[in-house]
Amino acid sequence: MRLYLKDINELSPWFLGVCLAAIICDKYFKMQIDLLLYLFALVSGSIIFGKESESKTISFLEALPVTKKRIWFSKILNTLSVNLFLVGVLILYFLAKNNGHNYTMFCGKGFLPNVSMLFNITSFSVLSSIIMKKTISAIFGALLGLFLFHSFFGLVFLQAQSVFIFKGKLAVEFISVLYLMSAVLCYYLSFKLYTRRG
Amino acid sequence: MRENAIITKDLKKAYGKQDAVNGLNLSVPKGSVYGFLGKNGAGKTTTIKMLLGLLSAKSGDIDVLGFNPKNEKEAVEIRKRTGYVSENQKMYDNMKIKEIISFTKSFYKTWDDKAAAELLKRFNLDEKKKLSELSRGMYAQVALLLALAFKPELLVLDEPTGSLDAIVRRDFLESVVGMIQEEGRTVFFSSHQINEVERVADWVGIIDRGKLLISAPIDDLKTKTKRIRAVYKDNAPDVSFDGMLCKKTEGRELLAIAGDFNDTVLSGIKKGKPENVEVYDMNLEEIFVAYAGGKI
Numbered sequence: 001m002r003l004y005l006k007d008i009n010e011l012s013p014w015f016l017g018v019c020l021a022a023i024i025c026d027k028y029f030k031m032q033i034d035l036l037l038y039l040f041a042l043v044s045g046s047i048i049f050g051k052e053s054e055s056k057t058i059s060f061l062e063a064l065p066v067t068k069k070r071i072w073f074s075k076i077l078n079t080l081s082v083n084l085f086l087v088g089v090l091i092l093y094f095l096a097k098n099n100g101h102n103y104t105m106f107c108g109k110g111f112l113p114n115v116s117m118l119f120n121i122t123s124f125s126v127l128s129s130i131i132m133k134k135t136i137s138a139i140f141g142a143l144l145g146l147f148l149f150h151s152f153f154g155l156v157f158l159q160a161q162s163v164f165i166f167k168g169k170l171a172v173e174f175i176s177v178l179y180l181m182s183a184v185l186c187y188y189l190s191f192k193l194y195t196r197r198g
Numbered sequence: 199m200r201e202n203a204i205i206t207k208d209l210k211k212a213y214g215k216q217d218a219v220n221g222l223n224l225s226v227p228k229g230s231v232y233g234f235l236g237k238n239g240a241g242k243t244t245t246i247k248m249l250l251g252l253l254s255a256k257s258g259d260i261d262v263l264g265f266n267p268k269n270e271k272e273a274v275e276i277r278k279r280t281g282y283v284s285e286n287q288k289m290y291d292n293m294k295i296k297e298i299i300s301f302t303k304s305f306y307k308t309w310d311d312k313a314a315a316e317l318l319k320r321f322n323l324d325e326k327k328k329l330s331e332l333s334r335g336m337y338a339q340v341a342l343l344l345a346l347a348f349k350p351e352l353l354v355l356d357e358p359t360g361s362l363d364a365i366v367r368r369d370f371l372e373s374v375v376g377m378i379q380e381e382g383r384t385v386f387f388s389s390h391q392i393n394e395v396e397r398v399a400d401w402v403g404i405i406d407r408g409k410l411l412i413s414a415p416i417d418d419l420k421t422k423t424k425r426i427r428a429v430y431k432d433n434a435p436d437v438s439f440d441g442m443l444c445k446k447t448e449g450r451e452l453l454a455i456a457g458d459f460n461d462t463v464l465s466g467i468k469k470g471k472p473e474n475v476e477v478y479d480m481n482l483e484e485i486f487v488a489y490a491g492g493k494i
Contacts, residue, residue, distance in 0.1 A: 001299055001304075002304040002305070004302065029424070055288060055291075056288040057288050057289060057290055059252075059284065059287070059288065060287060060288060060289050060290075062252060063250065063277065063282050063284070064250065064277065064302070064305045065274045065275075065277040065278040065305050065306065066274065066305060067270050067271070067273075067274055069270075069271075196250075197251075197253060197254040198253055198254065
């Protein structure tokens with residue numbers, strides 16, 4: 001519990017900052033809020049292990065009488081709750097703007113792909129923060145990973161469309177499921193990598 | 199009742215092809231202050247991390263307070279009973295002292311608030327100060343406070359004074375020694391600052407290239423290890439005896455260090471009929487150099 005609260009405490013200024021930026025961007029620059037939420041998901045996932053490794057406080061944490069599994073679970077619980085919070089913000093935003101809002105992000109329209117993409121981005125950045133061990137490297141690592149993943153997936157998707165397998169709404173749902181599956185895979189890999197003892 | 203707080207048998211650990219610990223056999227008696235000496239890169243920190251279950255061993259057996267740190271659950275049991283202060287330990291600098299105390303406290307059922315308050319007073323620390331505002335000495339004292347306030351059975355200090363200046367180092371060690379004498383705990387203390395080990399420890403172990411060269415009570419080690427200087431009429435003969443750590447001959451003079459000095463060694467030297475034989479006591483630093491460096 002203390003681990004969870006400590007990390008939430010660290011993430012909350014970021015979250016407030018992003019919320020503020022979202023409001024300002026939406027009001028004055030007509031920028032899409034979902035873009036900012038993705039950005040926060042990326043940063044929050046990168047901070048969760050990256051910042052501790054960077055400042056070497058992770059050694060202090062791991063020397064406490066707690067297993068690495070518990071540290072991992074508490075941190076992942078953190079990213080998941082942050083994601084759920086972001087989903088809440090998305091819902092509120094969509095409800096407030098229920099007037100034909102256009103989603104700019106990859107994979108078209110709808111709530112489901114946006115939510116699944118949030119989880120997808122965070123899981124990528126969590127994995128990246130465990131491998132890179134530095135926040136800024138983790139952000140760039142996750143961006144690169146996401147770029148490669150989406151490029152590959154885009155190609156597969158286009159190929160599938162060209163042979164008329166996927167059409168319309170079904171395609172969006174298929175994409176969402178794949179996003180979530182890749183998120184689960186990233187979390188699993190991050191667990192394996194973090195909990196192994198050198 | 200267990201006699202040893204720590205036992206390792208043929209403990210090995212490698213980083214890639216590089217052996218960090220290579221067949222370490224260590225026994226740390228309960229209630230002792232054990233100085234674990236070694237050059238930089240000798241394998242001290244790796245050994246300590248394996249003892250606490252923070253690193254996995256390649257092979258060998260480890261027993262710390264009756265638990266095996268290879269098993270993750272047992273490693274947690276060890277850490278529940280062991281206070282650990284590492285070199286340049288980094289904690290959460292954005293926290294105040296009282297916050298880091300409260301955070302650490304939540305992990306230990308045996309945490310003693312009274313002991314923590316006493317330590318704060320003893321170290322003259324202001325609990326409202328942030329860790330980032332503390333000097334290195336105070337920072338190390340906070341780390342020591344966190345390691346002691348839950349009344350550990352074993353205290354493991356890995357180069358705890360490495361980054362401190364001489365005065366702060368002395369204060370820090372005096373605090374440690376004071377508390378040890380009060381409580382009678384086992385302390386496992388790694389350092390390459392030999393004089394501080396000599397002042398604090400009652401047992402000493404010397405590690406080099408991952409192997410334990412000697413482990414003995416510090417007084418025994420000083421009694422047994424002697425420097426011998428013999429001057430011969432002609433050129434000094436090539437002498438060898440059991441337990442010889444190193445030797446040097448220069449013309450008529452022979453200098454040798456005996457790791458187990460006794461009458462047999464002396465009579466062996468005297469066989470060459472030297473004109474003069476002198477036997478000198480050695481301090482811990484000289485003993486360490488003889489064992490780890492093979493130099494007189």
